[in-house]
Amino acid sequence: MSKQTDPVSERDAIDHGLTTDEFAHICKVLGRNPNMVELGVLSVMWSEHCSYKSSRRHLKRLPTKGPRVLQGPGENAGVIDIGDGLAVVFKMESHNHPSFVEPYQGAATGVGGILRDVFTMGARPIANLNSLRFGSFDNARTRFLINGVVRGVGGYGNCIGVPTVGGEVYFDAGYNGNNLVNAFTLGIVRTDRIFLAKAAGIGNPVMYVGSKTGRDGIHGASLLASAEFSGEAEVKRPTVQVGDPFTEKLLLEACLELMQLDAIVAIQDMGAAGLTSSSVEMAGRGGMGIDLDLDKIPVREVGMTPYEMLLSESQERMLIVAHRGKEDIVERVFSKWDLDAVVVGTVTDDGLFRARFHGEEVACIPIPLVTDEAPAYDRPLEAPADNQANPLLALDQLPLPGDYNQVLLKLLDSPNIASKEWVYRQYDYLVRSNSIVVPGSDAAVLRVKGTQKGVALSVDCNSRYCQLDPYVGAMIAVVESARNVVCSGAEPIGLTDCLNFGNPEKPAIMWHFSEAINGIRDACNVLGVPVVSGNVSFYNETEGRPIPPTPTVAMVGLLENIDHHMTQWFRNEGDIIVMLGRTREELGGSEYLALQHKKVTGAPPWIDLAFEKQVQQVCLGAIREGLVQSAHDTSEGGLAVALAECCISGPGPVMGAAIELEGSIRPDALLFGESQSRIILSMRRRHLARLKELAGTDVPVHVLGEVRGRRLVIAPLIDADCEQLRRVWTTALPRRMESEAGEVLAAPA
Amino acid sequence: MRARVFITPKQGVLDPQGKAVEHSLHSLGFKDVHDVRIGKYVELVLEATDRQGAEQQTDEMCRKLLANGVIEDYRFELTE
Amino acid sequence: MRARVFITPKQGVLDPQGKAVEHSLHSLGFKDVHDVRIGKYVELVLEATDRQGAEQQTDEMCRKLLANGVIEDYRFELTE
Amino acid sequence: MRWGVVTFPGSNDDHDTQYLLDHVLGQDVVALWHKDRELQGADCVILPGGFSYGDYLRCGAVARFSPIMEPIIEHARAGGFVWGICNGFQILCESGLLPGALLRNRDLRFICRPQRLRVEETGTPFSNQCRSGEILTLPIKHGDGFYIADPVTLEQIESNRQVVLRYVDASGRVTADGNPNGSINNIAGITNARRNVFGLMPHPEHAGEKGLGGEDGLKLFRSVMTAHAEGALGSAGAPTAVASGL
Numbered sequence A: 001m002s003k004q005t006d007p008v009s010e011r012d013a014i015d016h017g018l019t020t021d022e023f024a025h026i027c028k029v030l031g032r033n034p035n036m037v038e039l040g041v042l043s044v045m046w047s048e049h050c051s052y053k054s055s056r057r058h059l060k061r062l063p064t065k066g067p068r069v070l071q072g073p074g075e076n077a078g079v080i081d082i083g084d085g086l087a088v089v090f091k092m093e094s095h096n097h098p099s100f101v102e103p104y105q106g107a108a109t110g111v112g113g114i115l116r117d118v119f120t121m122g123a124r125p126i127a128n129l130n131s132l133r134f135g136s137f138d139n140a141r142t143r144f145l146i147n148g149v150v151r152g153v154g155g156y157g158n159c160i161g162v163p164t165v166g167g168e169v170y171f172d173a174g175y176n177g178n179n180l181v182n183a184f185t186l187g188i189v190r191t192d193r194i195f196l197a198k199a200a201g202i203g204n205p206v207m208y209v210g211s212k213t214g215r216d217g218i219h220g221a222s223l224l225a226s227a228e229f230s231g232e233a234e235v236k237r238p239t240v241q242v243g244d245p246f247t248e249k250l251l252l253e254a255c256l257e258l259m260q261l262d263a264i265v266a267i268q269d270m271g272a273a274g275l276t277s278s279s280v281e282m283a284g285r286g287g288m289g290i291d292l293d294l295d296k297i298p299v300r301e302v303g304m305t306p307y308e309m310l311l312s313e314s315q316e317r318m319l320i321v322a323h324r325g326k327e328d329i330v331e332r333v334f335s336k337w338d339l340d341a342v343v344v345g346t347v348t349d350d351g352l353f354r355a356r357f358h359g360e361e362v363a364c365i366p367i368p369l370v371t372d373e374a375p376a377y378d379r380p381l382e383a384p385a386d387n388q389a390n391p392l393l394a395l396d397q398l399p400l401p402g403d404y405n406q407v408l409l410k411l412l413d414s415p416n417i418a419s420k421e422w423v424y425r426q427y428d429y430l431v432r433s434n435s436i437v438v439p440g441s442d443a444a445v446l447r448v449k450g451t452q453k454g455v456a457l458s459v460d461c462n463s464r465y466c467q468l469d470p471y472v473g474a475m476i477a478v479v480e481s482a483r484n485v486v487c488s489g490a491e492p493i494g495l496t497d498c499l500n501f502g503n504p505e506k507p508a509i510m511w512h513f514s515e516a517i518n519g520i521r522d523a524c525n526v527l528g529v530p531v532v533s534g535n536v537s538f539y540n541e542t543e544g545r546p547i548p549p550t551p552t553v554a555m556v557g558l559l560e561n562i563d564h565h566m567t568q569w570f571r572n573e574g575d576i577i578v579m580l581g582r583t584r585e586e587l588g589g590s591e592y593l594a595l596q597h598k599k600v601t602g603a604p605p606w607i608d609l610a611f612e613k614q615v616q617q618v619c620l621g622a623i624r625e626g627l628v629q630s631a632h633d634t635s636e637g638g639l640a641v642a643l644a645e646c647c648i649s650g651p652g653p654v655m656g657a658a659i660e661l662e663g664s665i666r667p668d669a670l671l672f673g674e675s676q677s678r679i680i681l682s683m684r685r686r687h688l689a690r691l692k693e694l695a696g697t698d699v700p701v702h703v704l705g706e707v708r709g710r711r712l713v714i715a716p717l718i719d720a721d722c723e724q725l726r727r728v729w730t731t732a733l734p735r736r737m738e739s740e741a742g743e744v745l746a747a748p749a
Numbered sequence B, C: 001m002r003a004r005v006f007i008t009p010k011q012g013v014l015d016p017q018g019k020a021v022e023h024s025l026h027s028l029g030f031k032d033v034h035d036v037r038i039g040k041y042v043e044l045v046l047e048a049t050d051r052q053g054a055e056q057q058t059d060e061m062c063r064k065l066l067a068n069g070v071i072e073d074y075r076f077e078l079t080e
Numbered sequence D: 001m002r003w004g005v006v007t008f009p010g011s012n013d014d015h016d017t018q019y020l021l022d023h024v025l026g027q028d029v030v031a032l033w034h035k036d037r038e039l040q041g042a043d044c045v046i047l048p049g050g051f052s053y054g055d056y057l058r059c060g061a062v063a064r065f066s067p068i069m070e071p072i073i074e075h076a077r078a079g080g081f082v083w084g085i086c087n088g089f090q091i092l093c094e095s096g097l098l099p100g101a102l103l104r105n106r107d108l109r110f111i112c113r114p115q116r117l118r119v120e121e122t123g124t125p126f127s128n129q130c131r132s133g134e135i136l137t138l139p140i141k142h143g144d145g146f147y148i149a150d151p152v153t154l155e156q157i158e159s160n161r162q163v164v165l166r167y168v169d170a171s172g173r174v175t176a177d178g179n180p181n182g183s184i185n186n187i188a189g190i191t192n193a194r195r196n197v198f199g200l201m202p203h204p205e206h207a208g209e210k211g212l213g214g215e216d217g218l219k220l221f222r223s224v225m226t227a228h229a230e231g232a233l234g235s236a237g238a239p240t241a242v243a244s245g246l
């Protein structure tokens, strides 16, 4: 045992992923070489995953302020005021590496982790989203990964009783070696009952609650997510953790119950780097010290060392700073829920992180060294030479397709555009009975019980655009998520992001990252939406091949009046169909280009942020005035696909449309181009005049046609039976998944 | 030939099922029960007649499908 | 004393998991596999020292909790 | 009348059921905790959906031993109303208050979707407000809804008309297409022989408001209120004729 308290060498430090300079700095500050336990603590806290050492400087550029913002980045999750004495608490987190190694458990524990981040703050989680990216279907492992990840997301969310109300799924060969799992949770909290992870009060007890500590995932999330895959990820497998949603459900209810009793000062979940990060970060935020007695830690296995206890990533655990004398309240609540609650340490004022074991001090580190003084790099960045945005797409060399019906069917059959029902029907999206708009429309809408209000949620990112131009791609991710929320009748009020990229030590990757940050910044500034939380996932790279840049964003919108919620499908025969916005002659980065012409090139769609905002305001105004029967944004697949979705995506029977498209631009761009800032509305004819008033001279209003019959007719190019369109669109994913062999038993019986 | 396969959670890997079942066995009065681990039990019939071939095949089935090598161990027995 | 409990679907009771696994095994190329049945495997440790007491206790645990008599059969083995 | 909604560790739809009874139907509801040993005078006890004890081992296998189950079994013996929804249905089968068992869905996947159901029997306290043959749409959300029973039992519950609801397809027919989980005879909900204990996989508590999955679910709750008002056995005590909350 005492071995762990002997000073370590530089060699050990490098094995722990620290650099020579980092180690030298540590020795200088400590005035000695750290011991093995201290090295463990410092190496995880200084890992990319925990310290954000490559991204910190760039993240500072994001707009994080706003009149509604109660808590920006830096806490477990962001908090935004929605009035009525209530606030929404939300965040998105990646669990990419774990779910590539073990899809079911990796995805499940990802959901468990983000849920804890939200209820840690006193909020009752009411909705989950999940953003998923997989390789192409011809890759052998893709089906296995989809199956495991979807089962894992559902397995955890369904069991703990939080509805999964939305998300996105994309397929691209660029993810063959690294799939992405980004999980989002939103909770509701009373503004006077928000709990922060800020230790205070010398002598206050530090209490450990939840599951016992095992050897799970030592150096799991932290190190897994801080290095590339070597190809045989198997070697990292032993660190995979198993989730226990049942215990987390008890933990959730116990924490929310305890938080009514003002017995606690601060609380934080034990996520990556478990006991270490939770204790160090709480002490750090409060400018305090913390003194842990490791003999008190509830352990699951015999002979666990201090090193293992401090670095274990066992799930479903929380650390609490209670008010002195209120320990018994904490114990009472947790024993009611059959959970452990043990005093494991105290808050001190010496600014030190101390851990004792068997009467011996095994760690003593100044907390600032672990938190604020963690390294922050200004890594070199450089636009890649082969930046594909440059070879501008020569439209005149692109042959026009013969049969536009066939192209439309092909697009509806593309896994990226097809219905995602195969995925979301495996999720309970109803529990807690707030789901006003369930998966299948542009955004999910939930009511806020006890008020007239609702929240709308959408998560988006088109990584193909980001690959061609990360700056524009990231802007489009933000405006599309906003557009989805607006089409559902809500005003965008806050955003969280999950920035998935390759190895930041490569200048090209850092350039992608920096450009994406600028894109999010500029879009948020124009839309007036603050970024209140987020997460960075680097090293999504296998054998030197990085994923396409994937800055996923989730937008939260507010409906002052839930009755103004809107859905994307046509509702009444005879309604007129109107398009807000302009169609430009552009096909760069479109699904059509990739599918029909096997090209991923050109510039992503043109985006004018000011115009986008005007379009969204007109749409929102029209919805609020009750002029609108349906609203759908156009995204992948362009106008034709968007119109088809309006016809076939409703819960009821299909609805047809009779459309006349005039326009001087080439027909494929007209139908399948992905021009931004376009929204399709259906409405009673009598409201058209008022809509034009609202639109004024800034926003073009085109009457495309009307809702009619059971066929989608876009004269003179397309004439298709909507039943057939629906069949193709709804069976595309199940058909590809059916042939799945294996994994049947991987999910817990 | 008949194969009986036993799949158990790897040592050290959390076993939420076992944990919950142990807890309820205690509350049912079976106080002195511990180390409850819950796994899967698979029975199947193979055409193969030679023992060696059958062993190879079963082992391959376990690795490919029946057991999740990341978190589970497996053992099997063959009987005529 | 250590008990190893095998819980299997009753004869005649449908076994959706077994069917799915058999299907998967076939599509993985294990063509000559059939009669796949999937059950549960429970390991636990008993303080009891006398075999008879342990048997009674284990049998009771199976009847009360571990197996559902409507759909499942159980067997168990005891080892020191 | 008074309703009791049980919370087991891992219950998820308990709050939703209470919300519907309280806010939508204006009923008198008490929350019952799994460690309680009495029903606080509840006339109808609901075992809600969720994943009691994580549904580890078998759905409902562990919950059935909770202290609260003793008074519930008493209540049922005395003719009181006991109603299991989804996980509650599984608990009632495990505890022997209802015949049969629920296996994993035929295709081994959790399924969440609106489901069409046909009312097979209206002569029960849980369906007296429905028309025989009426088609209801209620959401389902479960991974273990594959109802089975041995042939003898099956014959009995069919001939006693204990099957209250069956899964049907879009055209209202009992077909494999309309069967989401493989249940024998498309069985979605049954009562005991005495008709005072009811279990079903679909979620009427999630079909109680126009904006949220329609209002078909209310018919089942109103049936119980009617039965109680008409003095069908409710609380473990004598029949009562008081039509409270109506």
Ligand SMILES: Nc1ncnc2c1ncn2[C@@H]1O[C@H](COP(=O)(O)OP(=O)(O)O)[C@@H](O)[C@H]1O
Pocket: A130, A131, A132, A164, A165, A166, A167, A168, A169, A417, A420, A421, A423, A424, A427, A438, A439, A440, A441, A442, A443, A444, A459, A460, A484, A635, A636
């Ligand atoms: N992984 C998922 N989980 C739950 N719902 C999903 C998932 N993927 C897609 N959906 C739902 O399917 C619908 C269509 O998704 P998507 O095509 O991404 O919409 P959009 O293109 O408007 O952003 C949305 O309602 C979305 O919430």
Ligand SMILES: [Mg+2]
Pocket: A442, A484, A633, A634, A635
């Ligand atoms: Mg959309």
